[in-house]
Amino acid sequence: MTLDFSQLTAKFTDSGLEFVMIGGYAAVSHGSSQVTRDLKIYAVLKEENVELLRRALA
Secondary structure: OOOHHHHHHHHHHHHHHEEEEEEEEHHHHHOOOOOOOOOOEEOOOOHHHHHHHHHHOO
């Protein structure tokens, strides 16, 4: 299955995962016209959050 970035972030958000998104794609999602085509996603590494991340990526 191929996901685009908006689908991936929607899965994370819908799952209740605590995360931040940084990079060009994050900037574009907030209205920037400058695209660097990079994306970094950082998740809080608490036990319950790691389980949410596993489920979202499954």
